[in-house]
Amino acid sequence: MAKPVAPRGSARERVLQAALALFMEHSVGGTSMQMIADLLGVSKPAVYYQFRSRDEIVIALVQPMFDDIVRVIKIAQSMPTPQGQRDVTVSGVVELAVRYRRLTFLFYDRAVEYAVRAREDFMASHEDVAAILHGPEPDAATRIITTTMLAGTFTAAADPELTDIDDEELHEILLATARRVMEPLS
Amino acid sequence: MAKPVAPRGSARERVLQAALALFMEHSVGGTSMQMIADLLGVSKPAVYYQFRSRDEIVIALVQPMFDDIVRVIKIAQSMPTPQGQRDVTVSGVVELAVRYRRLTFLFYDRAVEYAVRAREDFMASHEDVAAILHGPEPDAATRIITTTMLAGTFTAAADPELTDIDDEELHEILLATARRVMEPLS
Structure with missing residues (x-):
């Protein structure tokens, strides 16, 4: 995973926190896996490595x-x-x-x-x-x-x-x- | 306006009721002007003749x-x-x-x-x-x-x-x- 902007916590936890911040601002429907990757400064496959879908993030x-x-x-x-x-x-x-x-x-x-x-x-x-x-x-x-x-x-x-x-x-x-x-x- | 499926009420009122039914099922974000037109059996311009945007329907x-x-x-x-x-x-x-x-x-x-x-x-x-x-x-x-x-x-x-x-x-x-x-x- 390249250039993480949030150094603390596990990669999985960082995805969850980034997703939560984006969900709050854009709603779940308005948030893409790409937006989560962009916020973390990682690639989209790096996000998919943690969660197979946006719904899986919501459930987590x-x-x-x-x-x-x-x-x-x-x-x-x-x-x-x-x-x-x-x-x-x-x-x-x-x-x-x-x-x-x-x-x-x-x-x-x-x-x-x-x-x-x-x-x-x-x-x-x-x-x-x-x-x-x-x-x-x-x-x-x-x-x-x-x-x-x-x-x-x-x-x-x-x-x-x-x-x-x-x-x-x-x-x-x-x-x-x-x-x-x-x-x-x- | 061609083939209205809901004969009662004004054209404007029919658009509002169709939009409300679609909003309930698909949320506002998941409803397009085309879907409203399709439900009423009219053209998209016929819907735009009543309301300039989906937000205008929401406000109405x-x-x-x-x-x-x-x-x-x-x-x-x-x-x-x-x-x-x-x-x-x-x-x-x-x-x-x-x-x-x-x-x-x-x-x-x-x-x-x-x-x-x-x-x-x-x-x-x-x-x-x-x-x-x-x-x-x-x-x-x-x-x-x-x-x-x-x-x-x-x-x-x-x-x-x-x-x-x-x-x-x-x-x-x-x-x-x-x-x-x-x-x-x-």
């Missing part, structure tokens, strides 16, 4: 988050009561939204949606989260507040206008808000 | 919603107290999110974001809404819950998995949830 970027979601689901499912399972899931979701706040903008990209939907294990964890939060035969209110909580939490955590707020404060406020959203409507 | 689709946002802001600003202004804005936002629930998926499209950001009046109404909901010198909590409420409300209203819930029920539950989110954190 979101994989750690899905691995963590699976862990949260396992912890939640070990709780003895439905309420305990929901509480763990809400806390886990907020923790993930904050930890991956610089990454989750990806999920609002149609190209990422397609890449993620093609992965059965990713879709299964999405369904597991919904199943825990919904409970059996959820009514309309439960489905609406669950969607509001998930979308509101992840969007607020990723919002570029809130980057001046540090992770700890963001976490505290999002958790309090998410819990309030999830209280049953009286 | 979201314009009615921004006109309504401006109306909500005017009503809100006429209220005597900051709390009254916030209440009207939250109610107005929920009403808009439900009324335009088949349209708002557009805002999660990078191409739409660029077209909207280029319009100063659209950006001004976004800032007016934020200013009313935030109040002067908002703290981190106020900014986070405002973003959570807006994103959660619009995303839930637009969610394809919630289309079986009718507008009235969706409105009632979203309004109760939005109000709860906006209560000051104790």
